[in-house]
Amino acid sequence: MKIKTLIVEDSRLAQNELLTLCEPYSSLTVVGKAKTLAEAKTLIIKQQPDLLLLDINLPDGTGFDLLDQLQWVPQVIFTTAYDEFAIQAFERNALDYLLKPISEQRFNQAIEKLTAQSTATTPTGLIDHKIFVKDNDRCWLIDIQQVxxxxxxxxxxxxxxxxxxxxxxxxxxxxxxxxxxxxxxxxxxxxxxxxxxxxxxxxxxxxxxxxxxxxxxxxxxxxxxxxxxxxxxxx
Known part of the structure; x- marks a missing residue:
């Protein structure tokens, strides 16, 4: 199964490091890189990724702001230099929270979680059986079983x-x-x-x-x- 992956990171060096970490995984197909929230939103609509490697601090907002603006939220692995947002990240159903500099071992653990969950669910890109929906000012995190x-x-x-x-x-x-x-x-x-x-x-x-x-x-x-x-x- 191919997992379409989008890197959202404002540092070119950090982008390249994430690309290097992704290379050993034939299942990860990097479909784009974005440096800003606006670029990321455009690429998400166009590419429909299954996974975001998402930095928290971006020039025009935060990774959380990006998730709030999406109609359908992919699986998310946060990549950041700050540990104080971890609770907020997991409240958003983040798969993992990786602190920079990201070690190969720690990245591997996150991808193993992703692979295990993908195998246990479906090859469609829907992971954890939940979808995030925003309609006007109202937000829902919906269990797909309820639809x-x-x-x-x-x-x-x-x-x-x-x-x-x-x-x-x-x-x-x-x-x-x-x-x-x-x-x-x-x-x-x-x-x-x-x-x-x-x-x-x-x-x-x-x-x-x-x-x-x-x-x-x-x-x-x-x-x-x-x-x-x-x-x-x-x-």
Whole structure:
């Protein structure tokens, strides 16, 4: 499995040191380097990395500021010269917190954690089964198990969980790429559903299916996806 990695670090020397530490790992593919929060945000939207090697102090803000501005947060390994932000980092679900100068042994331990978690979850880029969503001034750290379905809204989509329906500012196709494929299923052009949240399935016509979700929403399965859904649900 290839882990798309973005280095966010304002020091060229530190960037090169991180590149050197990444080189022995064929699983790590460095897709870009950023020196500022603004550069990092642009590259994250473009490259959709699985992992950020993230410095805390950047010229135009902090690594925490960057995470607050993202709709979908990759896995994060913080790299910093300061130990006072460690608690704050782990409150943000950081995989690890590496103090500079970073030793090869310490970096290896962090990557072993990443590899173990990636193997235990899915190859889609979703790690720890959590997604961070920011909609206007409201933020959520959502356990993916709680999501009933994703609903397309043009170039964006809504996440339906509990009583909430925050908007994610990316198309449904991009969201689909990051979901566990055995749990989430694309049933038509507008919906990706959590199979565990299907309450009832009703057939209609020769090949049609209607799913009733546990919130009472009825969702049609397109003809194209019906056979795949039956296969996914069969023993």
């Amino acid at each position: 009933r379905y994703f609903q397309s809204q043009g170039n964006h989509c809504q996440i339906h969980f509990g009583e909430h329906k925050p908007m994610v500012y990316r198309p449904l196709t991009q969201v689909e790429q990051r979901l566990p494929p055995k749990q989430f299923f694309r049933v038509n052009r507008s919906y990706i559903i959590n199979i565990n949240c299907v309450k009832h399935i009703e057939a209609y016509g020769h090949t049609g299916l209607v799913l009733t979700m546990d919130d009472g929403e009825d969702i049609d399965v397109s003809r194209r996806h019906t056979s795949h859904l039956k296969q996914a649900l069969s023993l």
